Amino acid sequence: MVNTSVSLCGVTLKNPVVPASGTFGFGYEFNDIYDINVLGAISIKGTTKEPRFGNPTPRIAECTSGLINSIGLQNPGIDAVIEREIPRLREVYKNPIISNISGFSIDEYVECCEKIDAVDDVDIIEVNISCPNVHNGGMSFGTLPENAEAVTRAVKKVTTKPVFIKLTPNVTDIVSIAKACEQGGADGISLINTSQGLRIDLNKRKPIIANKIGGFSGRAIFPIAMKMVWQVYEAVKLPIMGIGGVASAEDVIEMMMAGATAVQVGAENLVNPYACNDIINDLPRVMEKYKINDLKEIIGEAHK
Amino acid sequence: MKQSYLIVSTNEKLTDNVYKMTLTGDMSGIERPGQFVNILLDGLFLRRPISVCDVEGNTLTIIYKVVGKGTEKLSKMKGGEILDILTGLGNGYFTDLSGDKPLLIGGGVGVPPMYKLCKCLIDEGKTPTVILGFNTSKEIFYENEFKALGVNVLVSTVDGSYGIKGFVTDALREVGEYTYVYTCGPEPMLKAVYNAISTSGQFSFEERMGCGFGACMGCSCKTKYGNKRICKDGPVLVKEEIIW
Ligand SMILES: Cc1cc2nc3c(=O)[nH]c(=O)nc-3n(C[C@H](O)[C@H](O)[C@H](O)COP(=O)(O)OP(=O)(O)OC[C@H]3O[C@@H](n4cnc5c(N)ncnc54)[C@H](O)[C@@H]3O)c2cc1C
Ligand SMILES: Cc1cc2nc3c(=O)[nH]c(=O)nc-3n(C[C@H](O)[C@H](O)[C@H](O)COP(=O)(O)O)c2cc1C
Ligand code: FES
Numbered sequence: 001m002v003n004t005s006v007s008l009c010g011v012t013l014k015n016p017v018v019p020a021s022g023t024f025g026f027g028y029e030f031n032d033i034y035d036i037n038v039l040g041a042i043s044i045k046g047t048t049k050e051p052r053f054g055n056p057t058p059r060i061a062e063c064t065s066g067l068i069n070s071i072g073l074q075n076p077g078i079d080a081v082i083e084r085e086i087p088r089l090r091e092v093y094k095n096p097i098i099s100n101i102s103g104f105s106i107d108e109y110v111e112c113c114e115k116i117d118a119v120d121d122v123d124i125i126e127v128n129i130s131c132p133n134v135h136n137g138g139m140s141f142g143t144l145p146e147n148a149e150a151v152t153r154a155v156k157k158v159t160t161k162p163v164f165i166k167l168t169p170n171v172t173d174i175v176s177i178a179k180a181c182e183q184g185g186a187d188g189i190s191l192i193n194t195s196q197g198l199r200i201d202l203n204k205r206k207p208i209i210a211n212k213i214g215g216f217s218g219r220a221i222f223p224i225a226m227k228m229v230w231q232v233y234e235a236v237k238l239p240i241m242g243i244g245g246v247a248s249a250e251d252v253i254e255m256m257m258a259g260a261t262a263v264q265v266g267a268e269n270l271v272n273p274y275a276c277n278d279i280i281n282d283l284p285r286v287m288e289k290y291k292i293n294d295l296k297e298i299i300g301e302a303h304k
Numbered sequence: 305m306k307q308s309y310l311i312v313s314t315n316e317k318l319t320d321n322v323y324k325m326t327l328t329g330d331m332s333g334i335e336r337p338g339q340f341v342n343i344l345l346d347g348l349f350l351r352r353p354i355s356v357c358d359v360e361g362n363t364l365t366i367i368y369k370v371v372g373k374g375t376e377k378l379s380k381m382k383g384g385e386i387l388d389i390l391t392g393l394g395n396g397y398f399t400d401l402s403g404d405k406p407l408l409i410g411g412g413v414g415v416p417p418m419y420k421l422c423k424c425l426i427d428e429g430k431t432p433t434v435i436l437g438f439n440t441s442k443e444i445f446y447e448n449e450f451k452a453l454g455v456n457v458l459v460s461t462v463d464g465s466y467g468i469k470g471f472v473t474d475a476l477r478e479v480g481e482y483t484y485v486y487t488c489g490p491e492p493m494l495k496a497v498y499n500a501i502s503t504s505g506q507f508s509f510e511e512r513m514g515c516g517f518g519a520c521m522g523c524s525c526k527t528k529y530g531n532k533r534i535c536k537d538g539p540v541l542v543k544e545e546i547i548w
Binding site: 023030032033053059063066074218267270271 | 305307344348349350351390511512513514515517518519520521522523524525526531
């Protein structure tokens, strides 16, 4: 028997496969498709202080081996997520829950993180700093090391649970951002969020997405995510949740060898609703094929 | 929702760019007319949503218009080929509200879902009337199939080359009494129907989709009953909740 369990800041995952925020709703609806208790953990839909409808439609544009999305963080707001969504997930699911938090000012991040920290059912807080800062001309918190550090420091002050900071790849130097988060007291790093992209409808001669530019993800970004996981693993001591283009058990193992302790699967869930289940079922076979007995032993192995 | 591997049995041209495909396999995921299926095609990342035109036993019928890469690939498929399809998506049409004389209005590739709906209503002992709207006579399909069900069928063409000249709303003026309306078609048509009808009804909408089963929030719209996902809480909305 191979061992697939991993540990993230003291939280044990029976396997490293985690559906990524925004591609799995609040989880419970997938329980009609397969038993979601097979999952290592679930990262639920990004949550903000106030309810949000999100961006105008169309919000989706297909690309080669991926898609652009511009959902605009549609969610029912932190209070409804705590009162309604997390309890509904808990009714059918026993493994760790990762709550994904977004904000448009440091105060909003702090308020949401403080509230979610008080929820027993939440095991890890994942702070998405790809959002635009309304107090800074809409520039993303995740693009300047000092802003990334400031958000991290502020949310760490009001939380007791492990805090993972989720980074945007749309930066000149991902390493300096990751280091700033470590400096600010982060317990872990999640990376990457979507990479900006654009498609044009040839018939209409206009961008497909109503908001024009959106976030590109899916299988096509796997090598980009791999490179960033690799670089961040070398630069910081924190555990990493690797995200971007993961679509198979082989991808999971490859990303772990680059330095990820756990791996999130995003866009692939939209195409294949059974993606995480299929990957988990296939992991033992692929581990045996590559003579891996314990997944923990391969984390960052390619750096040695 | 169910994931199934369906076998293509027939794939024939109905008009210049509209095809009819029949597939066989496990149809147990399909619960209601007006639901759709989401089809995975080789080399394309996202699935393609297509309405259920008919389902009987283990046979599914879909009718699709070739508009881009996916529908083009679909049109090239041959009998015996296998497709990975998610079936039974969306809410579909509810027939319990229809009254005795429901009116069904389909425009262009909004016609197909009306077919299974029409059969269900007939099975329930109701007397549907059907309006089919097209741009021109060359684009007409399924008129005879509806007539074979024994219902009153009115066809309108925008250029007047067949049937009633004008839009489905022009045909509507020639319909006597009706108790409820079911419709599917391009959004401008849905809006014209909404403004023209004197009863309540159910309207089927389209949106670009990521998943098609409620996970990504790609297809959201605002309604008077709150935010809805076209793919899961729709594609059918009731008249009273629609915000244009
Ligand atoms: C619920 C629902 C039911 C539908 N039923 C039918 C039907 O019965 N018959 C039929 O001919 N068409 C139907 N459509 C439209 C059909 O989905 C599109 O024509 C098809 O996806 C186009 O794919 P493509 O690869 O040929 O075009 P491309 O333009 O190459 O597609 C690119 C991307 O845009 C999406 N897209 C393009 N047009 C549409 C559209 N109108 N609606 C949603 N997504 C679109 C595609 O799915 C794909 O992701 C339905 C759409 C929805 C949402
Ligand atoms: C439809 C969609 C919605 C997303 N919503 C969120 C979100 O709310 N919060 C977040 O941190 N990331 C969100 N993401 C980013 C994913 O969690 C993930 O980081 C990214 O898509 C890369 O992984 P992938 O290539 O496997 O999709 C979203 C992605 C998609 C495709
Ligand atoms: S398309 Fe994903 S929620 Fe509707």
